[in-house]
Amino acid sequence: MRLLEVRDLEAGYGDVQVLKSVSMHVNEGEVVAVFGSNGSGKSTFLKVLAGILKPWGGSIKYMDQHIEDLSPEDRVRRGIALASEGRRLFLGMTVEENLILGAWTRKDRVKESLEKVYSYFPELYRKRKDLAGDLSGGQQQMLSIGRALMSGPKLLMIDELSLGLAPAVVERLAGILLRIREEEGISMIVVEQEVSLALEISDRAYVFDLGEIVDEGRSEDLLKRDTIRKTYLSVL
Amino acid sequence: MDTVLQLLVESLFLGTFYAFMSLGFSLTWGVLNIINLAYGSYIILGAYLAYTLHIYLGLDPVLSLPLSFTGGFLLGLFFQRFLMNRVMNLEPFMVLILTFGLDIFIANALNLIFRADIRSIDVPYAERSHLLGPLIITEVKALVFVLSLILTALVYLLLHRTWTGRAIRAVALDREGARTVGVSPEKIFLITSGIGTGIALASGNLYGVLQGFTPFDGGMLTVKAFLVSIVGGLGRVESAVAGGLFLGVLEVFTGFYLGEGWKFFASLIVMFLFLILRPRGLLGGKYYGET
Numbered sequence: 209m210r211l212l213e214v215r216d217l218e219a220g221y222g223d224v225q226v227l228k229s230v231s232m233h234v235n236e237g238e239v240v241a242v243f244g245s246n247g248s249g250k251s252t253f254l255k256v257l258a259g260i261l262k263p264w265g266g267s268i269k270y271m272d273q274h275i276e277d278l279s280p281e282d283r284v285r286r287g288i289a290l291a292s293e294g295r296r297l298f299l300g301m302t303v304e305e306n307l308i309l310g311a312w313t314r315k316d317r318v319k320e321s322l323e324k325v326y327s328y329f330p331e332l333y334r335k336r337k338d339l340a341g342d343l344s345g346g347q348q349q350m351l352s353i354g355r356a357l358m359s360g361p362k363l364l365m366i367d368e369l370s371l372g373l374a375p376a377v378v379e380r381l382a383g384i385l386l387r388i389r390e391e392e393g394i395s396m397i398v399v400e401q402e403v404s405l406a407l408e409i410s411d412r413a414y415v416f417d418l419g420e421i422v423d424e425g426r427s428e429d430l431l432k433r434d435t436i437r438k439t440y441l442s443v444l
Numbered sequence: 445m446d447t448v449l450q451l452l453v454e455s456l457f458l459g460t461f462y463a464f465m466s467l468g469f470s471l472t473w474g475v476l477n478i479i480n481l482a483y484g485s486y487i488i489l490g491a492y493l494a495y496t497l498h499i500y501l502g503l504d505p506v507l508s509l510p511l512s513f514t515g516g517f518l519l520g521l522f523f524q525r526f527l528m529n530r531v532m533n534l535e536p537f538m539v540l541i542l543t544f545g546l547d548i549f550i551a552n553a554l555n556l557i558f559r560a561d562i563r564s565i566d567v568p569y570a571e572r573s574h575l576l577g578p579l580i581i582t583e584v585k586a587l588v589f590v591l592s593l594i595l596t597a598l599v600y601l602l603l604h605r606t607w608t609g610r611a612i613r614a615v616a617l618d619r620e621g622a623r624t625v626g627v628s629p630e631k632i633f634l635i636t637s638g639i640g641t642g643i644a645l646a647s648g649n650l651y652g653v654l655q656g657f658t659p660f661d662g663g664m665l666t667v668k669a670f671l672v673s674i675v676g677g678l679g680r681v682e683s684a685v686a687g688g689l690f691l692g693v694l695e696v697f698t699g700f701y702l703g704e705g706w707k708f709f710a711s712l713i714v715m716f717l718f719l720i721l722r723p724r725g726l727l728g729g730k731y732y733g734e735t
Contacts, residue, residue, distance in 0.1 A: 258624065260620065260623055260624070279628065280623045280624070280626060280628075281626040281627070281628055283626075284624075284625065284626035285626065290624050292620070292621065292624050296618050296620055296621030296624055297618070297621060298613070298614045298617040298618055298621060298622075299617060299618075300613070300617050301610070301613060301614070301617065305610060308610065309610055309611065309614050309622075309625050309627070310625050312607070312611065312625050312626045312627050313625075313626040315607060355625060356624075358625075359625065359626065
């Protein structure tokens, strides 16, 4: 069952086109990785899906309904949540205030959402009264994912999961994500520069280059593919 | 010693009023990134509104406070929706020009209606004072102090304990982050503008009982709100309180020891020193150059 279907998506900033005829899909309960070199349009793609950036053309169908014209607020309300690149946390607010704001579109379920997030990230519970700006990079990433989870998403999009984090922290985060997928049945799009990680935690993957999808397939197949191994995994 | 104590109490009273008066200016600057040069004229507008309600309906300015706030809130919504939204995404200079024009318009409209004579709201308790040990407490100043304190605390609670308040702070900290969680910055701009203008008009009620006013006093009040925001820091209640108290102490002590003429000049010198040496203000909040 398709949760998200993107067809011929085009977008950019000012006069500069970044995404060129991007088509992809995400099935229910599936983890999809998106990777590619810097500037290939991965983050722009997520911004368009979240409604932060308006597309120039193409279509986005979510749960069989067109959502191109929906505001970010309406998309969050329908279950599309983004853990942004750079985390975009409210650094001058406490951890708990950040999480509470994540439930902006379902204010009646704050308590149960908080309990759920704290069960996945006990560290956040211990730090709940601290300012987000005082957290370590790994804790901030947990907060970013936790805040996105507070809206009760069906599709969770994570931009640059491993950016600036120690390998041990990334491994732990990846484990928690898989647990969330298993227990909550949430579909995910994970944009990631660390290709081996992206392929490890995903079912399928899309490869972006200069705003276009240049390769796609099941993650286990892509891991074996020579072009992928040479270009992105530095295997000679 | 008694003199210094008296001056400190006067500073506390005046500083707390300045803190409340400047909250709207600081909030609008911190959240919308707008320096509203018409802010002082909003305060004067509030003073004339309270004056009119007092003269024609016999309404005490304290009782007409909610009316001034509501009127200001609606005015803020209107200005934001039909004026500010048109220039917010253009050069910052455009916002300055627009609010400067608005300042001139309000001042001249008030001059047309009320003339330029000094007006004052003559409440029955204006001249009453009480001895408290070595201190002389003027009833009207104490009343303005208590009301400013309560209203500032209410704004603090609004910003920290309500959904709307948290969203206002979130937009001030990171607009795109706020959008990510589903908060619409555009709606928050409207609400913040409403609250900011509401605070300005409500503080006009208090200003009107503290001293006489004319339609052209707005400019000086804008400078004071500007100074409080620079000295305290932007967009936080605590910052406005720190900046307000600082200005209160500075004005009262300079006025007493150097003469009334030095008050404003000393404030300007301090403001320039902060702009150059400590641009994040006393509490190290948002930098005035940050967007």
